[in-house]
Structure formats: structure tokens, C-alpha cells
Amino acid sequence: MTPRPLRTPMTVAVLGLLAERARHVYDMRLEMRERGHDRTLKIKNASFYDVLPRLVGAGLVTQGETVREGARPERTVYHITVAGRARLRDWLRELFDGPEGDTSGFTVALMFMFALPRTEVIALLERRAERTERHVGETGQALDAAARNGVGPVFLADHAFPLALRRAELDWLRAFAAQLRDPATTWPDPESPKRDVR
Numbered sequence: 180m181t182p183r184p185l186r187t188p189m190t191v192a193v194l195g196l197l198a199e200r201a202r203h204v205y206d207m208r209l210e211m212r213e214r215g216h217d218r219t220l221k222i223k224n225a226s227f228y229d230v231l232p233r234l235v236g237a238g239l240v241t242q243g244e245t246v247r248e249g250a251r252p253e254r255t256v257y258h259i260t261v262a263g264r265a266r267l268r269d270w271l272r273e274l275f276d277g278p279e280g281d282t283s284g285f286t287v288a289l290m291f292m293f294a295l296p297r298t299e300v301i302a303l304l305e306r307r308a309e310r311t312e313r314h315v316g317e318t319g320q321a322l323d324a325a326a327r328n329g330v331g332p333v334f335l336a337d338h339a340f341p342l343a344l345r346r347a348e349l350d351w352l353r354a355f356a357a358q359l360r361d362p363a364t365t366w367p368d369p370e371s372p373k374r375d376v377r
Contacts, residue, residue, distance in 0.1 A: 185233060185234075185237055186270050186273075187230070188220050188283065188284070188287045189220060189222070189226050189229075189230050190230050190233070190234060190270075191267065191270050191271070191274070191287050191288075191291065192211065192216060192220060192287065192290065192291070193207065193227070193230050193231065193234060193240070194234065194239060194240070194259060194263055194264075194266065194267040194270075194291075195267060195290060195291030195294060196210055196211070196291075197240060197257055197258065197259035197263065198259050198263075198264055198267055198291070198294050201243060201256050201257065201258045201259075202256065202257060203246065203254035203255055203256050203257065204227045204228070204231070204254065204255075204257075205254055206254075207227060208222070208227065214290070216290060219286055219287075219290075220287070231257060234263070235257075237266075238260060238262050238263075239259065239260055239262055239263035239266050239267075240257050240258065240259055240260065240263055241257070241258050241260055242255055242256075242257060243255070243256040243257065243258050244256050264294070267291070267294050268294055268295055271288050271291060271292060271294060271295055272295070272299075272303065274287055274288035275288045275292075275300075275303040275304070275306075275307060276303070276306070276307070279310070279314055280341065280345070282348075285307075293366060293367045293368075297359060297366040300359060301356050301359050301360060304352050304355060304356040304359070305352075305356055307352055308349055308352040308353055308356065311345055311348055311349045311352060312349055314345060315342065315345050315346055315349055318338065318341075318342045318345070319342060321338075322335055322338055322339060322342065
């Protein structure tokens, strides 16, 4: 049986959350729900209990202390390792540079982009914008040529619709990179001291 890939949206999310601070599963679930990540990633309870042993086995996460609040059950706190931080940064770079039209991986990268330096994220966004601009230009030219050759819009709609989405993505990438270049936009420090686990 082929082993499952270690990098999945869920493993990236777990490492991203642990890069902020040590957490137990309930805290991770709560944080993801508050941020709306559960809707994007379609998280189930079992997802954490599947992902965490794999990350521990890979040396990216360690199990720490157990905590108990009131009558609640004991909860194991997990910590990201130095190797886990490095792997998270590598995975985020890969997701930013993902294949044409892959918005799901890119969305996960955006969720935890602050694990990278701001200047690097700006450069990654600009690189993605350049690729998107080339794609938009080439596809637009091909559609224009097809239309000039008598191909009707009914037969081009399946290409025109994704092109409209890519144009919107390009506009957003440029605008967001400009926002990040603005000194008034704050950038979280993932390695600064965080509040205790809830």
C-alpha cells in the first residue's frame, strides 16, 4: 500500500496552529472554528487524531504535558519542533507556487502565511501574479483568435469563465501585495510569546 502523503491541507493547518503556540486538540478545533477554517478544510474530529500521530512520527510535532480544566477530560498539549517549523515554511512556499488554477492549496497557504517573513510573502504573491498575468494574456489571445475565426461564445464559455476567475485573482493578488507593502498593515510574529493554552 502506498503511504499517504504527509503534506495535506490538514497537516499544514495543524503545523500552522502549533507554530503560533502549543495547543491541545480542543483548542485547535476551537481556533479553526473561530477563524472559519473548518468550513474551508471540512474538518472532522477524527482528522486531528489521524494527523497528529503522523506529524509526531515524522518528528515535526511532539507530545507535551496533559492539562485538565475542571471536570473536563485531560487533554494532551502538542508542540511544534524546529523541524516542524522548517517543514511548515517549505510547504507554504510550495502551496504559494502551486499549479495553475489550484486555489485550495493557495487558500491554505494564505491561512498561515505569517509563518513566513512578510517580504517573502510579498515576493511569493508577486511571483504568482506574474504567472497568472502570463496565463491570462495567453488564454485571452487564444480566445480572441478563436472568436475571430468564427467560434461562437457558446463554444468558448468553458474557457471564458475560468479566464474571468483568473483575471479576478490577478487583481486580488496585486491589491493584496500592495496592502502588505503598506507599513500600516501589521504582520504577526509567529515566534513571539503567546498566551497559555485554553
